[in-house]
Amino acid sequence: MEKVKSLDIVTSTVTKNQGSKTVDLRNGSTVTEFILVGFEQSSSSTQALLFVLFLALYSLAMAMNGLIIFITWTDPRLNSPMYFFLGHLSFLDVCFITTTIPQMLIHLVVKNHIVSFVSCLTQMYLVFCVGVAECILLAFMAYDRYVAICHPLSYAQIMSRQVCVKLVSAAWLFGLINGIFLEYMSFRNPFCRDNHIENFFCEAPIVIALSCGDPQFSLRMIFADAIVVLLSPMVLIVISYARILASILGRASSSGRGKTFSTCASHLTVVIFFYTSAMFSYMNPRSTHGPDKDKPFSLLYTIITPMCNPIIYSFRNKEMKGAMVRALWRTSLA
Known part of the structure; x- marks a missing residue:
């Protein structure tokens, strides 16, 4: 009897594991904090170098995107749908990097890498919301290029200001709603396993793998959602550029071809960068993942x-x- 009582006491005792708190595994959710492993296994000199590098990249990204937001919203010469979408893309990028990178920079300096359950949940929702909105917006930008090149006479009518506002609003709305679904699928199970996240931010597939029970259903649902969110816009992008290519090749002027190719190449480069990294993170089997593979792709799209x-x-x-x-x-004069 004494052994049974002592066993019950042990199983109901709250234990501490590097700041994590647990309760009885039979009573539901146990993890109240997560530990972001990030780059803590690197040497002090490596972490210092990474801090300087990522701080420089973050500052450059904020400055460049901030400048684009400013000039696309204030310069009357850039009053066209393409620059309207570009300004919102830069705004999404600012939101995206601010959600993840400042926290990583702090963790490169301090030894305490603990984040609360609520903080992790909030960060993941923002990543989902902004990431999905950017996927949709990139598809709308491809459609805008298609209309501008293949239907130039009707471009002003088809891509009116009201239509552009509706398209951007639809991208944001879909991101907000889809983020709620993905958030639910990520945290539907209680957490009672290891609370160490092998990344520098709360990434959904890694967090789901730490949950109790069978995480396969949640992973399958996120995979199915990624097919809709990533592949559907990709289909629209491919169709748009296939028609653009056909229109370009049908033109006799080589100078016109070069200008059109130059206009589309920028958008295509951005699409390839973003979609490749996002597809690897959310559409690959988890058996092929690992910290050494996840972090580079996470850095690529964040x-x-x-x-x-x-x-x-x-x-x-x-x-x-x-x-x-x-x-x-104008700034220097002011």
């Missing part, structure tokens, strides 16, 4: 892509270059 987007668009677009020069000139 900081590298948001940083590259404004650089790609500004360097390949004469109007953007001119608008940036005018904005900097």
Whole structure:
């Protein structure tokens, strides 16, 4: 009897594991905190180097995207649907990197990598919401290029200001609603296993793998959602650019072809960066994943892509270059 009583006491005792709190495994949710492993296994010198590198990239991404938001919303010469969408894309990128990178920078400096359950849940929802909205917006940007190149005479009528506002609103609304669904699927099971997340932010597939019971249903539902969210816009993008390519090849002017290719190449480069990393993270079997594979792709779509987007668009677009020069000139005069 004494052994049975002592066993019950042990199973109901609250234990501590590097800041995590647990309760009786038979009574539901047990984990109240997560530990983001991130780069804590790296040496101090490596962490210092990563901090300087990521801080520089984050600052550059914020500055470049902020500049694009400013000039696309204030420069009257950029009053077209393409730059309207580009301004909102930069705003999404700012939201995206701010959700994940500042926390990673703090964890590279301090030794305490603990995040509360609520903080992890909130971060994951914001990543879902903004990421899904960006997927949809990239598809709308491809459709905008298709209308501009293949139906130039009807472009102003088809892509009116009201239509553009509705498309951007639809991207945000779908992101908000889809984020709720993905959040529910990620946290539907209680957590009573290891609370160490092998990444620098709360990424859904890794968090789900820590939940009690069978996580396969949640992973399958997220995989099915990724097919809709990633592949459906991808189909629209492929169809749009296939028709654009057919229209370009039918033109006799080589200069017109070059200008059109230059306009579309920027968007295609951004699409390839973003979709490749997102598909690897959410559409690959978890058996093929690991910390060494997850972190590079997570870095690609959380900081590298948001940083590259404004650089790609500004360097390949004469109007953007001119608008940036005018904005900097006005700032220097002020």
